[in-house]
Structure formats: structure tokens, C-alpha cells
Amino acid sequence: MPASARDLDLRQHHGVETPEHVDVQFELAGVGSRLAAGLIDLLLLALSLLLLWLGAVAILGDLLPKGMARSWLSAVMILLTFCFLWGYFTLFEALNGGRTPGKQALGVRVVMDTGHSITPRAAVVRNLVRLIDSYLPIPFAPALISIFLHRSNKRPGDMAAGTIVVRDHPTDWTLGAAAPATEETAEPIETGPPELSEDEFRLLDRFLGRVNDLTPEVQVRITTDLVRRFEQRIPRRTADGQAYLVTVFAEEQRKRRSRFAPRAKAGAAGRITVPAERFVQKKREAWEAFRTTALRMERLGVGALAPGEIPAFAAQYREVAADLARARTYQVDPRVIDYLERVVTAGHNALYRARGKERTPLPHYILRDFPAAVVQSWRYVLLAFLLFSVPAAVGYVMIRERPALADELLPPGMVARAEAAAENQAEGSGYAETEQEYRPQAAAWIITNNITVSFGTFVGGVTGGLLTAWLLFTNGLLLGLVLGLFQNYQALTYLLTFVLGHGVLELRRRPPCGSSA
Structure with a gap:
């Protein structure tokens, strides 16, 4: 391939x-x-x-x-x-x-x-x-x-x-335990540059790390392929293929930690093997220590550290960020780069996260901040008000001048409701009188409907304001048509006893929602 x-x-x-x-x-x-x-x-x-x-x-x-x-x-x-x-x-x-x-x-x-x-x-x-x-x-x-x-x-x-x-890459993945500092690891014997290319070394590393998860047939097939590929360069001294691969991997690790590592052979993709192994071994403990602190700060914030520890953490963050750049230069294992990116991100979030602001008391927001925001955006509020009120006035005049339009423009049954309103008004009963037992349910439906319409008016801003303008226009036009229809039946005051009960808050809220879009 x-x-x-x-x-x-x-x-x-x-x-x-x-x-x-x-x-x-x-x-x-x-x-x-x-x-x-x-x-x-x-x-x-x-x-x-x-x-x-x-x-x-x-x-x-x-x-x-x-x-x-x-x-x-x-x-x-x-x-x-x-x-x-x-x-x-x-x-x-x-x-x-x-x-x-x-x-x-x-x-x-x-x-x-x-x-x-x-x-x-x-x-x-x-x-x-x-x-x-x-x-x-x-x-x-x-x-x-x-x-x-x-x-x-x-x-x-x-x-x-x-x-x-x-x-969401796992944050609990670690680099693993460092090798014990024996005489051999402290001062490795120089045995020459690595025999395997960087791609071959990574392939062998991943295979040995997952060998126990593979089926026996797959283990045998991959082991045979790798042994056949490596034994031409690295003599085989055992009949056990997996033991041979483990020996080859350990030897390659040792060679990559030696002083000859910079003179390794060109990789399969034309890359030169550099002292990446020594780089990882040298930085491992510092990364793990920073990782532990960074993940704790990502959850708890900078307050998880004592004031005197914050400058030290910032210095460690800058060092690990520089190590990430070096790791890319050295072309270390992509898993190590992913690990460093996750750790740097955690430190970045902890140091540069948006600082919490003191919460404004609700009465202060209602009585001062919100009115101030409306005044500051008065042009947009006025535009939203006109988009609602002008169609309402036009609809009212249309239905008053041409009552026959009611059957064409209004929902089915609205004319019948207006006729019933005139009869109920003559009998002395109010509009939409609900039995006391069902009033809490009716109030809940009205509340949720009004909030949903306000949400829609606000969200319409993502359409370039077209949806917001359409909602304001259609709601205003419908309101004007209905008011005109009931006035034609001399039942407007009868309808307003219902509308004014909740409409003051609802209608006053829509222009600000429309202006914010």
C-alpha cells in the first residue's frame, strides 16, 4: 500500500x-x-x-x-x-x-x-x-x-x-510507568542506530500492546508477517515468534535512548528518526505531575492552588506547551502528542478561563439593568414595536372596512367565537370563563405558550432577522384582525377583559425579544 x-x-x-x-x-x-x-x-x-x-x-x-x-x-x-x-x-x-x-x-x-x-x-x-x-x-x-x-x-x-x-479524548490515559533506573538505562551500551524505521517501531509497539486482545489466528498471522519482515535485518535467536518480537522491541527502545539515535535510518515515509524516545523519557515525570494538577484545576479552577503555587503552575504550563511544539518537531508517537494536547488544553482552560463575575441581584437587574438595556437599544426596540403594531393597526382597519374578509383571513371558528361572545356579553358572562377547577392548567398552558413564542422571536435572529420579522408581523396582523372582528360584533370590550389580563406582559415582552434578535 x-x-x-x-x-x-x-x-x-x-x-x-x-x-x-x-x-x-x-x-x-x-x-x-x-x-x-x-x-x-x-x-x-x-x-x-x-x-x-x-x-x-x-x-x-x-x-x-x-x-x-x-x-x-x-x-x-x-x-x-x-x-x-x-x-x-x-x-x-x-x-x-x-x-x-x-x-x-x-x-x-x-x-x-x-x-x-x-x-x-x-x-x-x-x-x-x-x-x-x-x-x-x-x-x-x-x-x-x-x-x-x-x-x-x-x-x-x-x-x-x-x-x-x-x-472527547479520555483524560485518564497516561504515558505509563517509567522504566526503573538501572545501570543499563542510566548509561546505555552503544550498539548503533536503530534498525527499524519510525513507522515500523510504532507498528510493533501497537501490536505488542494489543496482542492479548486479538484472536489466536490473527496473532499468528501478524506475528509471522512481522518476523519475516524483521529477521532479515535483525538475527533471530529463538523459535518463539512473539518472544523474538519482544526482544526486538526492547532492543530498539534501548537504541533510541542512546547517543546514536540521531543517526537512525530514514523512515518509511521519508522521515528521520530523532531522539524522541530520550525526549519522552526525560519529560515523562514532569508531564505526569503537571497533568495531575491541570486536571484538578480544570474541575475546580485556579482556586484549587495556593496563591504562591499559581506562578509555578503558569511556568510549568509554558514549559509543557513548548514540549508539545518539540514533540511535533521530533515526530514522536501520535498518542503522546494527543496526550500533550489534552494536558495543554486543560492547563489553558485553567489559566485563561473566563473569570466569574459577581452576580447581579434580581431586583437590580429588573429595575435597572434591563430598562437600561432597552433604552440603549431603543432603535431596535422601536423597529420591533413597529413590525408588530403597524400590521395590527392595518389588520384592524381591514376587518372593520371589509367584514367579509374574516372568513378568508382568520382561523376557522373565529367568527363563531365572535358571535358567541356577543351572546355571552348580552347574558352577562365573561370571555373564556374557565371553571375554577381548570384555571391552574389553563394558566400553565398560557405561560408556556408565551415563553415559547418569545424564544422563537429571539432565535429568529439566526435567519438574518427574517423569522423574527415574520413572527412579529403575523402575530400583530392576527391580533388586529381579531380585535376588528370582535368590534364588528360590538364585543371588543368583552374580548379585552381576557387579553389585558395577560397580554400586557406578553405584548410588552415581544418587542425586546425581537430587538435582541
């Missing part, structure tokens, strides 16, 4: 340059693994909701009496279902290092474009966008098309949040 075909690597990578000018490569997760992780998460979410509702039904049927108690429990279940649907992905990614159970099972995780751990804000944004790239209008289709076409395998949610999904 030609070298070009043998060395072909179809994996995609995302490079991040650290402040130390070291390029850290992240292997991107592909369409297949991300789709499988998403399906696992949706299955777990569906099972969780099923168990939740089955438990609620059991409680409703056996423990709670009929009446308000059941109604309130139903309302709580509606709100919990809403929280499950919107909070499952967000909370797992924000609190579990970018890993949902599905991602963890498939070995992928979400990180920021910079390589840092995902922030809570990014987790919220990327999962709100699921509304249009994974759920509507065709499940998963926009996300899969975007991942396939984007060079960093991003779906629209990743673009909005500034995140990528990468392979």
Missing part, C-alpha cells in the same frame, strides 16, 4: 493558537456521532417525561382527591415538562463540561471556539436555537445540512453561541 494511502487521515480538526503561540488541535465530531448522541438524548428525554407523567397519573388516580389539588398538580406537570424540554440539553452542557448523557456515551463534548469550556450563556443560546435547527420545520434537517457544509461542523446553534463539538 502506498504511503499516501496508508497515511490518509479523514478526521477534521479545529486549531486553536494559545497565547504561547502553540497550536492545539481539536478533533471535530462528525455528523454520525452527533446525530447518534442527539437520538440517545431524545430517547432519554422521552423516557424521563414518560416516567414523570406515569408517576403523576398514579398520584392523580390514587392519592389526590378531585378538585383543585389535581388541577394544581396538572399545572405543575405542564411546567415541569416545559422545563425538561428546554432545560435538559442546556443544564447538562453548562454543568457537565459540555457533555449530555448522549454526548458522553459517544465520546464528544461541546467547547468554545477558543478551546475553553462552554459557558452557561453559550449553552443557553446554542440550545434555544434547537427550536429551528433541530425541531422545526423538519427535525434535524437544518442542523445536519449545516454540519455537513460548515468547515468546523457547526450547526446554526453553534454559530450563534461560538461553540464547536469535539471528540
